Amino acid sequence: KAGVTQTPRYLIKTRGQQVTLSCSPISGHRSVSWYQQTPGQGLQFLFEYFSETQRNKGNFPGRFSGRQFSNSRSEMNVSTLELGDSALYLCASSPDRGHEQYFGPGTRLTVT
Amino acid sequence: AQSVTQLDSQVPVFEEAPVELRCNYSSSVSVYLFWYVQYPNQGLQLLLKYLSGSTLVKGINGFEAEFNKSQTSFHLRKPSVHISDTAEYFCAVSEFRDTGRRALTFGSGTRLQVQP
Numbered sequence: 522k523a524g525v526t527q528t529p530r531y532l533i534k535t536r537g538q539q540v541t542l543s544c545s546p547i548s549g550h551r552s553v554s555w556y557q558q559t560p561g562q563g564l565q566f567l568f569e570y571f572s573e574t575q576r577n578k579g580n581f582p583g584r585f586s587g588r589q590f591s592n593s594r595s596e597m598n599v600s601t602l603e604l605g606d607s608a609l610y611l612c613a614s615s616p617d618r619g620h621e622q623y624f625g626p627g628t629r630l631t632v633t
Numbered sequence: 634a635q636s637v638t639q640l641d642s643q644v645p646v647f648e649e650a651p652v653e654l655r656c657n658y659s660s661s662v663s664v665y666l667f668w669y670v671q672y673p674n675q676g677l678q679l680l681l682k683y684l685s686g687s688t689l690v691k692g693i694n695g696f697e698a699e700f701n702k703s704q705t706s707f708h709l710r711k712p713s714v715h716i717s718d719t720a721e722y723f724c725a726v727s728e729f730r731d732t733g734r735r736a737l738t739f740g741s742g743t744r745l746q747v748q749p
Binding site: 556563565576 | 665667669675676677678679682684725727734735736737738739740741742
């Protein structure tokens with residue numbers, strides 16, 4: 522099976538702009554989670570989607586949002602970008618009956 | 634809420650030597666435990682997992698980990714490391730929930746540096 526894919530791999534944006542990142546899970550996985558990785562804060566959970574519904578949410582401001590489509594592909598959106606949003610954004614998918622998560626290669630976002 | 638502590642931020646070791654990366658967790662409910670590895674400019678790769686059953690779990694690339702409930706630990710071990718094991722290692726927990734919700738809490742990571 523193909524792994525989790527994320528596009529784009531790299532992005533450079535300016536403060537105040539918005540950005541959309543995309544994630545395609547492993548075939549058959551309906552749960553998709555997003556994480557932010559920074560040198561200062563480490564790996565932090567953003568949110569989880571399952572069957573097009575947000576099932577779990579981390580402690581991030583409302584500027585961070587996401588959605589999931591009927592084919593389980595997911596997008597996350599960050600509005601009004603701040604310098605501190607520069608990070609590696611990781612997407613992970615999980616099988617319905619499993620508890621492990623499989624990660625994609627990430628999208629490196631740089632905000633200038 | 635749960636938390637994860639990785640006691641060592643960096644572990645230098647010589648090639649073919651054994652290594653142990655330490656992980657302790659805190660949670661008020663039962664948890665699932667995981668170790669992930671991250672190579673430069675890549676995502677996280679699952680090394681091994683503990684869900685239930687035997688407390689000694691074996692993973693990929695010769696790694697193993699032992700779940701100790703009384704000490705709330707899940708240390709990662711490898712009897713003989715290779716240069717290619719140089720990477721960042723993350724311990725993670727997920728609380729057991731019958732709702733099916735999944736959210737991993739990660740430790741701060743341990744940088745394993747294998748020297749020739």
